[in-house]
Amino acid sequence: MKNLVGAAMFAQSGGPTSVINSSAAGVFIEALKQDKITAVYGAAHGIKGVLEENFYDISKEDMEELLLLKNTPSSALGSVRYKLKDAKKDDTDYKRIVEVFKKYNVRYFFYNGGNDSMDTCNKISKYIKKSGWDCNVIGVPKTIDNDLFGTDHCPGYASAAKYIATTIMEINLDAKVYDTPMVCVIEVMGRNAGWLTAAAALAGHKGLGADLIYLPEVAFDVNKFVSDVKAVCAKNNNKCIAVVSEGIHDKDGNLICEVAGAVARDSFGHAQLGGVGSTLANIIKQETGFKTRAIELSLMQRCGAHLASKVDVEEAFRAGREAVKAACRGTTDKMVVYKRDVDKNGNYKCKYSLVNLKLAANTEKTVPLEWIINDGTYISNEFVEYALPLIQGDSKAPLVDGLPRFAKLKKVLVEKK
Amino acid sequence: MKNLVGAAMFAQSGGPTSVINSSAAGVFIEALKQDKITAVYGAAHGIKGVLEENFYDISKEDMEELLLLKNTPSSALGSVRYKLKDAKKDDTDYKRIVEVFKKYNVRYFFYNGGNDSMDTCNKISKYIKKSGWDCNVIGVPKTIDNDLFGTDHCPGYASAAKYIATTIMEINLDAKVYDTPMVCVIEVMGRNAGWLTAAAALAGHKGLGADLIYLPEVAFDVNKFVSDVKAVCAKNNNKCIAVVSEGIHDKDGNLICEVAGAVARDSFGHAQLGGVGSTLANIIKQETGFKTRAIELSLMQRCGAHLASKVDVEEAFRAGREAVKAACRGTTDKMVVYKRDVDKNGNYKCKYSLVNLKLAANTEKTVPLEWIINDGTYISNEFVEYALPLIQGDSKAPLVDGLPRFAKLKKVLVEKK
Numbered sequence: 001m002k003n004l005v006g007a008a009m010f011a012q013s014g015g016p017t018s019v020i021n022s023s024a025a026g027v028f029i030e031a032l033k034q035d036k037i038t039a040v041y042g043a044a045h046g047i048k049g050v051l052e053e054n055f056y057d058i059s060k061e062d063m064e065e066l067l068l069l070k071n072t073p074s075s076a077l078g079s080v081r082y083k084l085k086d087a088k089k090d091d092t093d094y095k096r097i098v099e100v101f102k103k104y105n106v107r108y109f110f111y112n113g114g115n116d117s118m119d120t121c122n123k124i125s126k127y128i129k130k131s132g133w134d135c136n137v138i139g140v141p142k143t144i145d146n147d148l149f150g151t152d153h154c155p156g157y158a159s160a161a162k163y164i165a166t167t168i169m170e171i172n173l174d175a176k177v178y179d180t181p182m183v184c185v186i187e188v189m190g191r192n193a194g195w196l197t198a199a200a201a202l203a204g205h206k207g208l209g210a211d212l213i214y215l216p217e218v219a220f221d222v223n224k225f226v227s228d229v230k231a232v233c234a235k236n237n238n239k240c241i242a243v244v245s246e247g248i249h250d251k252d253g254n255l256i257c258e259v260a261g262a263v264a265r266d267s268f269g270h271a272q273l274g275g276v277g278s279t280l281a282n283i284i285k286q287e288t289g290f291k292t293r294a295i296e297l298s299l300m301q302r303c304g305a306h307l308a309s310k311v312d313v314e315e316a317f318r319a320g321r322e323a324v325k326a327a328c329r330g331t332t333d334k335m336v337v338y339k340r341d342v343d344k345n346g347n348y349k350c351k352y353s354l355v356n357l358k359l360a361a362n363t364e365k366t367v368p369l370e371w372i373i374n375d376g377t378y379i380s381n382e383f384v385e386y387a388l389p390l391i392q393g394d395s396k397a398p399l400v401d402g403l404p405r406f407a408k409l410k411k412v413l414v415e416k417k
Numbered sequence: 418m419k420n421l422v423g424a425a426m427f428a429q430s431g432g433p434t435s436v437i438n439s440s441a442a443g444v445f446i447e448a449l450k451q452d453k454i455t456a457v458y459g460a461a462h463g464i465k466g467v468l469e470e471n472f473y474d475i476s477k478e479d480m481e482e483l484l485l486l487k488n489t490p491s492s493a494l495g496s497v498r499y500k501l502k503d504a505k506k507d508d509t510d511y512k513r514i515v516e517v518f519k520k521y522n523v524r525y526f527f528y529n530g531g532n533d534s535m536d537t538c539n540k541i542s543k544y545i546k547k548s549g550w551d552c553n554v555i556g557v558p559k560t561i562d563n564d565l566f567g568t569d570h571c572p573g574y575a576s577a578a579k580y581i582a583t584t585i586m587e588i589n590l591d592a593k594v595y596d597t598p599m600v601c602v603i604e605v606m607g608r609n610a611g612w613l614t615a616a617a618a619l620a621g622h623k624g625l626g627a628d629l630i631y632l633p634e635v636a637f638d639v640n641k642f643v644s645d646v647k648a649v650c651a652k653n654n655n656k657c658i659a660v661v662s663e664g665i666h667d668k669d670g671n672l673i674c675e676v677a678g679a680v681a682r683d684s685f686g687h688a689q690l691g692g693v694g695s696t697l698a699n700i701i702k703q704e705t706g707f708k709t710r711a712i713e714l715s716l717m718q719r720c721g722a723h724l725a726s727k728v729d730v731e732e733a734f735r736a737g738r739e740a741v742k743a744a745c746r747g748t749t750d751k752m753v754v755y756k757r758d759v760d761k762n763g764n765y766k767c768k769y770s771l772v773n774l775k776l777a778a779n780t781e782k783t784v785p786l787e788w789i790i791n792d793g794t795y796i797s798n799e800f801v802e803y804a805l806p807l808i809q810g811d812s813k814a815p816l817v818d819g820l821p822r823f824a825k826l827k828k829v830l831v832e833k834k
Contacts, residue, residue: 016594166723176491177495300587
């Protein structure tokens, strides 16, 4: 363990969340405090900013704006989807990263993102170690998908879940307002893991949820879906709210939005564009003649910071700080994780720990199959017990003129050497 | 002016809003206080509840729940879209209404809704007067569309506008996060009036708005739209956010979702289903090759009570109370309206007044054409000055377990006589 003194580089990568900037604030504020850290840089658009030597001098920012980051959605530094090649085949990018790190004496590197970003972070960590340049590398987790391995839950998930649950409660009241048939299909993000879709069960816990919930963890059958909806309608005054993951697929792994799109084309005589929600709503309309409505929660579920969970915002901030503290203690090649604990009163408490980057990078955590009940159409109370403590409390940007006041960073570029 | 003593009947009609229940709370709480009112009934599903003798005894509800109605979206009594026939041609429904009113001694009738509902209310008012049954009829306005005549603004509009503006600000941050081309088309409600779509200018006022805003008040040309978007992209790092009303139409009055749908079919070889947002996003994708995203604010914009404006919630509540007070003073055949005023400090203040139901029922208020600027692609600051005072303050349901606690009415049905 070496006593490294030098600059810290931070970057954000992958799809943003409502609280990824809270982790950025945590990293920045903690890094600015640490004596070992001589400069704090924020790379523009993830690893691309490092490769292109585009990074901002965070010491030039006002503390007030850095604190506003806690409640500002999206990635304030800009994000990127950039896949590093296998270093054994082409190490151009890696050499360049080490070159830049040496030039600016970067001794601490923090990468904030989800599965793919942790893969990037892991590859960089391994290459740097081999290169002989001393630099502590720590991953800061982030993903609304909640699918990172080794952590009880992921920063960003709870706020998205809270958005989804609250919105479903409101839609439930609205969609059932008329005394006429109505089938509503709500499409939620999450290609391979159903954590976000499962959040509909939180609304159900409050009596204003969905009648049917379909996760990508189990195979989806369109005919069964139609009969599920018909069964709900039969006992429920011809009303049904179904929530589906964008990633639902048939038993052969084909995405329903593609397979059922073809079904809809055969029946309607033309192709069905759009997401799985509108595809399924059209099929129900055709099968029942009922009024249907497809609702896609789209970007709003990951940027709806006005509905962020206070627990999530504060944990994400702390995750950023813990990353810096760990690196300054000499730790490298790890990702910060959350461990679920209870306080002396038996209430939920989060503890912070670390796992090997390699482990975080290559494993995906899905919803336990035993939590998926009612023949694949609902979520058990175990999920509610898991998720409820995470969505507690409000934390949002101050209102100015009735609208949120988000952080405005100066983004002073570091002069190229 | 007769001193009427008897029951009050209240009903909700048309598409719900975030604050229509606040008006209901205002009517109920004021009516329960009035000595002249001997019973307070809430009709299930609008006028249908009256026709079918399905109404609830509001005196059986807990005051706590009635107050929670202020922050509970959708129409708590259920809504309806039911068009009364011209009484001259078929007065069956009207006769039945008078019959029910006589049976239950209904001397006060309050109908809460938008244009169509005020038409219903106006027809009932005229028929009752002619029938000789003494009953004071007052309309309580409601519509997110903000298109009712004779009122400065409509209850429900400001909360929807606040939802739209806040959501666009968040989407703005999210959609621009990558350093790659991105065109985002956001579809907003409002078939004939662009008030809701104009709310995008509130987000723009905060520097996080849309680049282009298209209202249904002016003719829309798809080719011009494509060149507008290309022009924004050219000077804006290939990024553009456009907000369109669902009701935009070409110079001949054809809805763009239908006309351009056909265009998309010609080019792609298949039909374009879905709303105008996805239609336009597909056209842009085809024309530019850029990544595009269509976002429909769908039901959320009218039921997103968690983002309600405090000004709107309180005004809607007051509108309900004013309706009851006016009726008890002997007024009939009117609708409550808002008049914009200033207090002694020059700040926005709302005054309450009344207009003839007939006037409210048959006139539609659209956005002044002079507020639509930049060759039909943006909204002037006059709109911002108009709308900003209306979206001030937060007012939302208390959180229980991190989720809203909405009103749960007992809905005790009045025994049929």
